[in-house]
Amino acid sequence: MGYTRELLELIKKVEATRPERIARAKAGQDFPPLSLDGRQERLHYHPDYKDEGRRELTIGPSKGYALCHEIADLLEARPFIDPDQIDVTHADYETDVLVLGGGGAGTSAALLANEQGARVIVATKLRHGDANTMMAEGGIQAATKVGKDSPYYHYLDVIGGGHFKNVPELVRTLVTEAPLVIEWLEGMGCLLSKTPDDESGSLRVAHGGGTCRKRMHFAADITGAEIMRTLRDEARNRAEAIEVLEFNPAVELILNEHGHCCGAVLFNLETRQTYVVRAKAVVMATGGSGRLHVQGFMTTNHYGATADGIVMAYRAGVPVCFLHAVQYHPTGAVFPEQAEGLLITEKVRGFGANVVNVDGEQFVFEREPRDVEAASIIRECLEVGKGVPTPTGKVGVWLDSPMIDTLHGPGFVEREFPGKFILFKRYGIDISKQPMLIYPTLHYQNGGLVYNSNCETTVPGLFSAGEVSGGVHGENRLMGNSLLDVTVFGRIAGREAAQYAKWKFQEGRPHLDHVRDYEKQRRRANVGEERISPILLPDYVSQQVKDKRLEVVW
Amino acid sequence: MKENTPPEVVRIYIMGKQYLVPDSLTIQKAFEYAGYKWIRGCGCRGGICGACGTVFRYPGSYRIEVGLACQTVVADGMIIAQIPFFPAPKASYDLDNVAATTQAIQALYPELYKCMGCNTCTKSCPMEIPVMEYISALIRGDLREAARLSFDCVMCGLCTARCPAELKQYHMAELARRLVGAKLTPRAYHLAEQTKRLRDGYYEMMLDEAMALDEAGLRKRYVEREVEPQEDADDWTPGDKTYL
Numbered sequence: 001m002g003y004t005r006e007l008l009e010l011i012k013k014v015e016a017t018r019p020e021r022i023a024r025a026k027a028g029q030d031f032p033p034l035s036l037d038g039r040q041e042r043l044h045y046h047p048d049y050k051d052e053g054r055r056e057l058t059i060g061p062s063k064g065y066a067l068c069h070e071i072a073d074l075l076e077a078r079p080f081i082d083p084d085q086i087d088v089t090h091a092d093y094e095t096d097v098l099v100l101g102g103g104g105a106g107t108s109a110a111l112l113a114n115e116q117g118a119r120v121i122v123a124t125k126l127r128h129g130d131a132n133t134m135m136a137e138g139g140i141q142a143a144t145k146v147g148k149d150s151p152y153y154h155y156l157d158v159i160g161g162g163h164f165k166n167v168p169e170l171v172r173t174l175v176t177e178a179p180l181v182i183e184w185l186e187g188m189g190c191l192l193s194k195t196p197d198d199e200s201g202s203l204r205v206a207h208g209g210g211t212c213r214k215r216m217h218f219a220a221d222i223t224g225a226e227i228m229r230t231l232r233d234e235a236r237n238r239a240e241a242i243e244v245l246e247f248n249p250a251v252e253l254i255l256n257e258h259g260h261c262c263g264a265v266l267f268n269l270e271t272r273q274t275y276v277v278r279a280k281a282v283v284m285a286t287g288g289s290g291r292l293h294v295q296g297f298m299t300t301n302h303y304g305a306t307a308d309g310i311v312m313a314y315r316a317g318v319p320v321c322f323l324h325a326v327q328y329h330p331t332g333a334v335f336p337e338q339a340e341g342l343l344i345t346e347k348v349r350g351f352g353a354n355v356v357n358v359d360g361e362q363f364v365f366e367r368e369p370r371d372v373e374a375a376s377i378i379r380e381c382l383e384v385g386k387g388v389p390t391p392t393g394k395v396g397v398w399l400d401s402p403m404i405d406t407l408h409g410p411g412f413v414e415r416e417f418p419g420k421f422i423l424f425k426r427y428g429i430d431i432s433k434q435p436m437l438i439y440p441t442l443h444y445q446n447g448g449l450v451y452n453s454n455c456e457t458t459v460p461g462l463f464s465a466g467e468v469s470g471g472v473h474g475e476n477r478l479m480g481n482s483l484l485d486v487t488v489f490g491r492i493a494g495r496e497a498a499q500y501a502k503w504k505f506q507e508g509r510p511h512l513d514h515v516r517d518y519e520k521q522r523r524r525a526n527v528g529e530e531r532i533s534p535i536l537l538p539d540y541v542s543q544q545v546k547d548k549r550l551e552v553v554w
Numbered sequence: 555m556k557e558n559t560p561p562e563v564v565r566i567y568i569m570g571k572q573y574l575v576p577d578s579l580t581i582q583k584a585f586e587y588a589g590y591k592w593i594r595g596c597g598c599r600g601g602i603c604g605a606c607g608t609v610f611r612y613p614g615s616y617r618i619e620v621g622l623a624c625q626t627v628v629a630d631g632m633i634i635a636q637i638p639f640f641p642a643p644k645a646s647y648d649l650d651n652v653a654a655t656t657q658a659i660q661a662l663y664p665e666l667y668k669c670m671g672c673n674t675c676t677k678s679c680p681m682e683i684p685v686m687e688y689i690s691a692l693i694r695g696d697l698r699e700a701a702r703l704s705f706d707c708v709m710c711g712l713c714t715a716r717c718p719a720e721l722k723q724y725h726m727a728e729l730a731r732r733l734v735g736a737k738l739t740p741r742a743y744h745l746a747e748q749t750k751r752l753r754d755g756y757y758e759m760m761l762d763e764a765m766a767l768d769e770a771g772l773r774k775r776y777v778e779r780e781v782e783p784q785e786d787a788d789d790w791t792p793g794d795k796t797y798l
Contacts, residue, residue: 189732201740
């Protein structure tokens with residue numbers, strides 16, 4: 001195991017240029033970052049800028065909006081259930097707040113709704129916590145360092161990273177709530193890294209791509225996992241008020257005669273039974289869509305990231321925005337094959353590792369915003385032709401992680417990136433001594449449901465939080481703002497949904513007429529007959545098996 | 555570029571049935587190659603969620619091996635079974651009312667002292683965590699050490715599934731980590747300072763000003779903003795303090 005002989009030869013070129021690059025780094029001479037115009041030009045190599053990759057929606061509240069085929073296919077598909085076969089007036093479960101999704105946003109919402117006195121049901125497709133939040137590595141941004149940083153600078157960074165297209169009020173909420181979220185996590189015992197032996201408990205911070213101040217808080221290289229397991233532990237402490245239904249994804253929202261959202265139809269993945277949940281308010285927190293493999297890209301996302309929430313809410317009348325912008329993480333592993341698509345945290349670059357081509361040369365500043373960094377790597381491989389060929393016929397560039405130990409002292413890589421260190425060690429690669437081979441990988445859904453800073457959607461009673469929503473990140477999310485997004489807006493959604501349930505909820509006859517209406521539109525547009533959505537799980541069964549399968553019910 | 559070499563095929567046994575799969579696959583992808591569609595036992599597919607703890611044997615060996623299905627590569631003759639994740643009972647507590655002591659943890663998990671030191675837990679850990687050592691640390695009252703040693707735990711539950719004394723190691727470790735974070739680590743002074751400022755509305759006018767800018771104005775501020783140098787120590791301060 002480990003690198004092949006050919007790759008070991010190529011690594012020598014990286015080692016040859018490393019001393020000089022380290023000397024430059026120590027002298028504070030970074031590779032020159034691109035200007036705003038330079039960034040714009042570079043972005044033409046980004047997959048979003050390919051016209052053939054997208055099409056206009058033909059039906060629904062955002063009709064005419066162009067986005068990737070993979071999501072358009074799902075928005076124009078037949079519904080998962082036949083509205084005539086399900087009696088939504090009879091409820092199997094009743095609750096105040098129904099949260100769809102058991103990741104970071106959903107769990108934050110459940111905790112805050114519970115603190116407002118609401119009874120909560122969390123319905124989730126996989127286990128509680130099997131979510132992209134769990135996989136986020138690098139950190140969570142917050143301007144907590146009084147005297148050198150403030151929400152004002154965080155605001156500028158978010159907006160600049162998002163191409164100045166972000167919804168301002170959402171950004172303001174994100175940056176002003178950020179330190180409050182860090183305080184909340186600290187109070188729950190979440191082990192964010194602090195300066196050792198410091199009586200003032202100073203939180204450690206690092207840079208991320210596109211940040212003007214070091215404000216990335218982290219818990220070694222498993223920040224998302226530490227946040228997720230803390231939130232989940234706390235939710236389980238309150239199991240009497242927060243009931244979690246695992247392996248029970250929602251497949252359709254239920255509206256009532258006033259047009260308000262009042263529950264959802266769940267689907268038991270194992271018994272295939274449906275359940276009707278009646279609620280006074282619903283929080284949509286189903287996350288993203290990496291498993292749709294937009295334009296054939298590999299993905300860092302968890303197994304269940306299939307855009308279910310977008311599909312359900314869109315049918316119920318909620319418009320979508322910024323879904324034309326898909327985030328490719330610049331550094332996904334391309335070697336070894338078993339690790340393909342796996343996220344290599346941006347923090348590796350945050351601590352100074354260069355990105356270099358097959359000749360060991362730098363071709364991009366390592367902390368550009370993600371879309372610019374990814375576009376630069378794609379350009380270097382496909383246009384300039386200086387990528388590194390892998391044994392499986394793919395191409396990548398080097399992420400020179402050994403620089404980090406030289407810059408920060410021996411043992412730093414193993415201590416700061418324990419997760420990745422162990423993983424690569426299993427494959428016979430010591431990332432503190434050998435660089436990693438990387439290529440951009442499908443990482444994040446920048447856009448989603450239209451919502452406001454109270455997490456309200458256009459459908460009363462339906463709230464939205466986390467990756468399923470769109471607007472706060474504009475066209476490109478910066479590192480460390482997704483863990484922040486799920487906690488900030490998860491908390492707001494939970495609180496607002498509980499308040500709505502208490503004060504604004506109106507009883508009314510529940511129905512699925514929006515699904516019937518949507519079906520009429522779909523038939524009229526004559527699209528999507530061959531597909532059903534939400535798809536719930538991707539299908540990775542090999543073709544040779546499918547070819548010989550019997551499709552019978554017995 | 556080197557010619558792509560066709561993958562070698564290996565025999566594996568999934569729940570006793572033989573399948574031929576490429577040798578480059580992980581156990582998780584080999585199941586899919588063989589025709590299985592995961593419902594349980596598959597979460598992040600990236601080695602961190604703990605959904606896919608798997609037991610297997612190599613031919614001719616008496617040993618039970620463990621691994622995460624998404625991280626472990628198949629080998630010829632491998633005999634594989636995946637026992638779905640099953641939850642161990644978790645104590646319910648109000649963190650504020652739990653002291654950061656062994657006694658408090660023992661009150662919630664009375665089986666703590668039943669540990670017989672067999673080290674099966676450590677041998678069962680796919681993350682190479684010294685599980686028994688952190689249990690020992692808990693017993694002797696060193697919660698910080700238990701938190702440090704258990705930090706990479708993905709809570710897959712394999713230690714607990716195999717423990718002859720039926721300890722719930724991963725839940726105890728979670729409790730220890732939360733106690734260390736909440737009670738044995740100084741609270742961040744700068745954070746408290748910042749949240750006080752936020753609650754007092756200190757930054758509201760600066761943000762009003764930023765929100766009132768048009769795109770050209772924002773671009774100007776964005777381009778001109780001072781960037782903290784990568785290599786400087788934590789005590790760097792910017793020249794312009796207007797918006798701090």
